[in-house]
Amino acid sequence: MNYLIGVDVGTTSTKTVLYDEHAHVVDQFTQGYPLYRDSNGMAEQDPEKMVAAVEQVIHDAGQQIDFANEKLLAVSFSSANQSLILLDEHFQPQSRVITWADTRARNAADQLKRSPLGKQLYDKTGTPIHPMSPLTKLLWLKDTAPERLAATSYFGDIKSYLFYRFFNSFKVDISIASCTGMMNINSGDWDPTALELTGVAKDQLPEIVNGTTQAVGLTDEAVAKMGIPADTPFVYGAFDGALSNLGVGAIQQDTVAITIGTSAGVRVITDHPVIDPQERLFCYAVDNGLWVVGGPLNNGGDVYQWAVEHLVTPSAVQNEQTDPFTLANRVIEGEPAGANGLVFLPFLGGERAPLWDANARGSFFGLNNLHTRADMLRAVMEGICMNIATVYQAVCDLVGQPKSVTATGGFARAEVWRQMLADVLNCPVNIPESFESGCLGAITMAMKSLGMVDSLSAVQNFIGAEKSYQPVPETVAVYQKYLPLFQQVEGLLSPAYSTIAKLQRK
Template identity: 40%
Template sequence: MDIGTTSTKATIFTESGRFVSSHSIEYPIIHPKPDWAEQDPSVIYLAVLNSIRSAIIKADIHGTQLIGIGISSAMHSLIAVDQEGELLTNSIIWADNRSIDYVRKLKEDLNGHQIYMRTGTPIHPMSPLSKLLWMKGERPDIFAKAAKWISIKEYITWKWFHTYFVDYSIASTTGLFNLNELEWDQDVLTLLGIDKEKLSQPVPTTAVYQGMDRDAADFMGIPADIPIVAGASDGVLANLGVGAIEEGELAVTIGTSGAIRTVVSQPLTDPEGRTFCYALSEDKWVIGGPVNNGGIALRWFKDQFVSYENAIPTEKDSFEALIDSASDIPAGAQGLLFLPYLTGERAPHWNADARGVFFGISLAHQKEHFVRSVMEGVAYAVYSVGKVLNSLAGSSKVIRVSGGFARSDIWRQIVADVFDESVVVPESHESSGLGAAVLTLYALGHIDSLEKVKEMVHVSAVQNAISENAAIYRELFGVYERVYKNLEEEFKIIAEFQRRRDNSIS
């Protein structure tokens, strides 16, 4: 069960990791005001029920044949509920930036860096910590009334089991959870003015629950006593699902947004605060960084600037046509650089004020150059985090990729060349779903270690770096970094201008 930002997908696998069936249901992001990003938890709950039910029907199996269900979930959501579990808010998701002023206060006045070092969650508007500070300051009525503060995953499991629990992985993405103690951080709770009874009980990612709500089980067509494994966040499970489970193996995911991660054997935070550290299991931790702007940057460019003379029948075909149009453009797009910060940026800068930039435009540049530069800009953003990971955890041995970009030869080649390393493409693109399935098998005793995933992940392609292209990207990446640095103060000024204008219009 993979509860994502834009859709929920239920995927059924065999014990050997073979894909059987899947079903996904999309839902909207609600933007009631500038900088706000919310979703309706009740809509997502229905998507969970219906996607599981439909995946079972598609598989042509009976629900009693399922061994168990593991749960993957997007990170950083925050929901307030009352004593009866009724919703007081929508789910405030990672893309919400309304708490930016409280983030500045955390960084400047409230020992934000020390909080990061203990919790592993960078100080940023995405974090439930900053969202809670905003709630306390701006919505004291809701803050006082809330009986529990939970994530979307906890909302789903509460509907099933009528008890509040949160796995170590999701807990470690809140900014409230002490990585070394595996418990809510008392200093952070004191800062917020709440006690741990307002949060769920932290449990291992392998915790097993049975006896779910019978009405929900009957609707999905599964036994009420089917084992449900607490699971983890979608990011760390994507590492597991592509087989990047050993130290020195990088996992790169580029979908709507993007991320790069690697596994370490104990909690590891960055003295400069550039990376996250989230739990996978009791002895495996995932460090890395998310980038806000992955495929969303290419979608934006297509929607705003591309029209087709002949009808393109599907969204998928239109993206393929757009990417193919850049196939003859050389590496570096003839010196056209794109800083892909259309929605601010998380790692490694954690700068919600960052904005998108095309740099180096000349009369020689055509539409196809811009398309290539967008893909290269996203790859530069991911690589900038990869450099930090190498400095913290040692040089990488292999890069395993997943997400929509992994289906594109051109985009995979760009990533291989920017990193100057070979890129391994797993056969299955269901990385978070497979990771949840493998964690479930491990929790239920069907496999004796998570390393068994290596036998389940089959490689469909290997993309080797082209040395001439890698040399070009090394040169241009230095320019890319300097452009960002030189514009850092200007980003702050223009972002404040945009917020004033947005608020005056709204």
Template identity: 40%
Template sequence: MNEQASKLVLALDIGTTSVKALLIDRLGQMKGRVSIGYPLNIPRPDMAEQDPDTIYEAVATAVHRLLQETGTPATDLLCVSLSSAMHSLIVVDAEHRPLTGSIIWADQRAVEQADRLNADGTGLAIYRRTGVPIHPMTPLTKLLWLREHRPDLMLPGYSYVDIKAYVLQRLFGRSVMDYSIAGSTGLFNLHELDWDGGVLELLGLSAAQLPELVPTDHVMVGLQPGEATKLGLLPDTPFVVGASDGVLANLGAGVMNTDRVAVSIGTSSAVRTVVPEPLLDEQGKLFCYALTKGNWVVGAPSNNGGIVLRWLVEQLFADELGSGEGDPYERLLELAQQAPAGANGLIFLPMLTGERAPYWKADTRAMYFGLSLSHGKAHMVRAALEGVMAQIASIVQLLEGLHVQPREVWASGGFTQSVFGCQLMADMLGLPVCVPQLIESSGLGAAMLGYAAMGKPMQAPSAEAAASQTRYLPDPARHAHYRKLLELHARVYEGIKDSFHDVIALQAEDTANLMGVLK
């Protein structure tokens, strides 16, 4: 093997809770891993921000530490390739100093702006040009909120970037954004591969106030010397701009056509597949993001995945699961298995943090429906888990409405460590569920993109993964039962959706009254 072919890619995955730096060789094997966490700031219940400089320092530390711990000389790197969480927004001044925190996807302050766009049809028109459902998570609605509530942050000399563009600005003195991340902002016209003129007019912005747009395989060279030293890299180390973590997860998992869908369940969850050209649905409920030329990722996220399990452990069963031996989450899943499929008619809508897909309403809330004296703790836990899977199944049904007919599911995330969880997913979806034995898929996808951008394509991992995957087949009887359950879930939601706003208003009133008493 020649010297160039033996070099490594350093994949840098900038996530919501941590940055992960991975060393990956051309065979897809991980040679080292470092993770550096950082805090989430919640100034008030509907806000979620992070400090961009803290994240940058974590990036620099992770890269430097990875090279030191693995004993890898900087000369052994073919490139650094980036992955990043979507939907972040940072306002920077003319000197590129941050004027706000990094407002992340979980921030809900722009509910009113999103509802207004959706109510008058403007949102659907924007969706048809941008491929992004209108929701408070998007930088589009966050910018509308800033224009209305913080006009001092919407001045001609200011710029609006995401966390990856901010990091690249620190490294290269140049602000760029790849088509994938841009596609998640609500400001990017997916048909023209450019900032959307109509959206810019709506926001009162110019294209000069946004990062330069580049393909995901764009290569940057020329690190600022001080930053190169800080990271332990050579100034001429190539950086591949990369893409969002979601689309790279599909690449890393080998889910690159509509025969498969990728389902990831972490704190939240998402369903994605890959199509050869932009694909939109009439209701504006599925996203469509660019990956590489001829590869577009279509799907949708749900707010509620593992966070539902955490709520059960911490709020409902803290006394009995918080003490004693064994992992409390494993014990929770064992409890769920004591109830039958369908939880004896108990329904749980899992919208503890509002919801994106399939409903795209930030003001939804969770509820149990059908609770009776015959239901115990096991039924409540099983109904909650089935509610999470029902949201995922509803997203798959949205894809099937676009004539996407997957034959199998490739699953990832903490949920896949449970045999019961994987079988529940197979039974709910009526599809085989495969759990490949892969390293972190977003980081692997970033490495694959990096090798390809440098002209040294790495073999897709799907063939090797297929040999080592665990496969779960759906039970026909349970699937038939769950099809009825899915219909009931949808009817329950439709019956109560108009009441959520009133519930939230009461919660706000109670909070205000409590604060008045405390004063």
């Protein structure tokens, strides 16, 4: 038997899935690491802990292979995007990994967004102006720590750093590069305007390569840590959102993929770049000739977790002899659509799409003395879905109404979430059997790189069964009244977000 390993390098953990050559899951492994939030807005990782985690999970997967009689065909990578690492002349880290979740560049982002140059850069790079992007992180460092930039020889991300550690080669795939705010989506190369603005030279950035590019020739240290053959090809892959689309088979323009985990995302793949005149959505590369259009949302399952922790009492959990989330889902199922006239804006962690406002804050609207904890739980779940629907509508505005939605993430395990999403979107929602879509997308890119498949569309053969949820007309009619109200309230509160955020920071 031959094998492939898909690696998904995430914000708080790295996982691997070991597949056989027919893309059947054999085993999976996870290794966690901390996310440092030492100061207001900080969200950083330790690059050495991340390297160790990646080496460990690949080692664990490799232990399942009998290398005397079996072969590891390739290791392929999915990773979170929009990270930044400062490196010295020997490619040693001079900073921790500044992640997408770090918001300390908010002032730099606000200033750029208000200038004409902000719109020009969005049109050229497809990356909304927001603290998440390496572009604005570099502007923040340029303003607040110019001496650190002056002492930096190279600027990378977690994937380019990993590949450097494993192969002594400083390269990055086009998908990750396109998420930086510094790659021109038309030329596929680093954008001169972005380079001039940040003061970064092209040769200080990794070389941009296709996602199916292979790196071969692991260092002796990497071989010792991972315990796999030195000639094992490592395929660069893409960023996690793009590979999640691929891994659920949403690779045509008529299928939208929605992921709701800790955060959330709405994405559709096209065969050409699509720029949103209203700057609500991103446009990133998947690989040569494929683009993903959509929006990331900060607020997904983490908001629901907050609500369950604060609104479900321990005594109720004990009485029902179940866990808090199962109880909350059961309570919500018994509540009417619209939560008895209660609307929740789920912006507990600021928001990316569609607002692109790190100062956004959450709120209940319509609360009166008749409302209960059950109403509030239902409103929270509906608020998350309606926020997703706002991004979904923006995607439809640009690329057309899809035939269906494919949804994955932790939420997809609960029936009430699945049906609610179909009703709020007024579109069929399909839930695939496999939840590890990023790793499946990664090994599909490896298969294409190795010539095992002709096209990425071959992933359709590996996905397995799906369960479909159809919108219920009566419930759809309710949400079609509440969704415009949700958007109206958000518009009314938007001017006050910066004021409340400043008061909270004080």
